[in-house]
Amino acid sequence: MTTPADLRLRRIVEQNAVALTGSDGRFHKSDLTAAVREHLTREDLDPHLMAAALDKLAQSAVTGWGEERNPRRWQNTGRFFHPRSVMKLGNGIRVWMGRSTDSDMVQWSRLSRKNRAHVIRADDKVQDYAHEVIAAYRAHKDIVCLEDLERTVFGWSEDQMAPAVLF
DSSP, X not given: OOOHHHHHHHHHHHHHHHXXXXXXXXXXXHHHHHHHHHHHHHSOOOHHHHHHHHHHHXXXXXXXXXXXXXXXXXXXXXXXXXXXXXXXXXXXEEEEGGGOOHHHHHHHXXXXXXXXXXXHHHHHHXXXXXXXXXXXHHHOTTOOSHHHHHHHHHOOOGGGSOXXXXX
């Protein structure tokens, strides 16, 4: 569920991203992170916004830690096992690899396979879209930016998007 505080945080990020965007439409993630951090430290945050910001910080820290502890093949052994690695079992459940059971291994394996299939399907859609756009760029060499290409070739317009689609 998206709370008003979450929406406010997203607006802060969006405003800073727009402010940092160069004439070429690019901005750097580390610059955006620093700008948002600066914005949050200088703004007198209401308690709900502060709680939402702290939730995001905690979620990010936990996710980063989990990614660092995700089992990976060790060069010296050629195996995935390390007792301090953490296996994701789904529904937010984690288990230290050294304490995992055979049913945990089955669940971890199934989740890995399911995630891989999902990523492959999603990437297929990305590749199809990218190939379609690249072909359109080649056919319309006078068009430089994707927004112009989408409008001209594919008929995109703002009224096709509901205002709340992104935020």
